[in-house]
Amino acid sequence: MRLVIARCTVDYVGRLTAHLPSARRLLLFKADGSVSVHADDRAYKPLNWMSPPCRLTEEVDGSTLLWIVENKAGEQLRIVVEDIEHDSTHDLGVDPGLVKDGVEAHLQELLAEHVEVLGPGYTLVRREYMTAIGPVDLLCRDAEGRTVAVEVKRRGEIDGVEQLTRYLELLNRDSLLAPVTGILAAQQIKPQARTLANDRGIRCVTLDYDQMRGMDSEEFRLF
The missing domain is CATH 2.70.180.20 (Protein Yojf; Chain: A;)
Known part of the structure; x- marks a missing residue:
């Protein structure tokens, strides 16, 4: 730097x-x-x-x-x-990346298990898809087979949009993945972040953490 x-x-x-x-x-x-x-x-x-x-x-x-x-x-x-x-x-070396807190990490895990929340026909390619500038939370494909990069946050802010924008710029250089679109998925998305995301062609999805926890729950199963 x-x-x-x-x-x-x-x-x-x-x-x-x-x-x-x-x-x-x-x-x-x-x-x-x-x-x-x-x-x-x-x-x-x-x-x-x-x-x-x-x-x-x-x-x-x-x-x-x-x-x-x-x-x-x-x-x-x-x-x-x-x-x-x-x-x-200054040479800062390779950064280990942000360690997500328990709720955000669990939110990512739940969304990976239930990617249909993002839309009908969505399938998961990989969690923590590694790029040269860090891991994309979820790499998915939509119903038409197009690649979608998903950034998962508890609270969607402008920083999350900027982070996803950088991933998309990099992923779209890969001819095997391009064209790649983006989704910012969060429990709460601030209006400024939503406006910036819309301007950059990034779709916003609001996640209901409690509802996702209840999907396919084993809590009340007898067997």
Whole structure:
């Protein structure tokens, strides 16, 4: 990971346009190809970002340094660097990934056993389908045999949509799986996450944990 603290202006050029005026900011260049721009507030949320895969090029015009971050759709983050205060690179190694809590892990297990909750004709291909950037919770096929990646959460938030988006971008490079669509499955899905998911063609499914626990229950069986 490369960490840069610099005074800069940032312009996003794509389906929409956005401008960040000159200020001191933290720029994160991650090994997965993502780039994000942060201020010293807004908690963990970046001011602007570019999801992987993307390409970074550098142009120098006199004393002006321009970093252009472009994704495969041709959208760009154009970062004009006025002054660099810190620039360092760190090897964080392979992250072991998030360990889900008991409820979320059980929710994933239940959904794997009852994928018909996602829709008629759905079948499970594999749980924890491994990719280069982490495991997809469930890899399924719909009634027409198309591949579907499912991200399972207790609470569906924007982070979950972003995570699933990265998986979909990677999975769709595999000709044996593509085209791959996505489902965000959660007990509760926040309106902002639902809006972003819909914009990216990701379907949202609200899960009833108690109802799923009762499916095919052995609690009242005599034999």
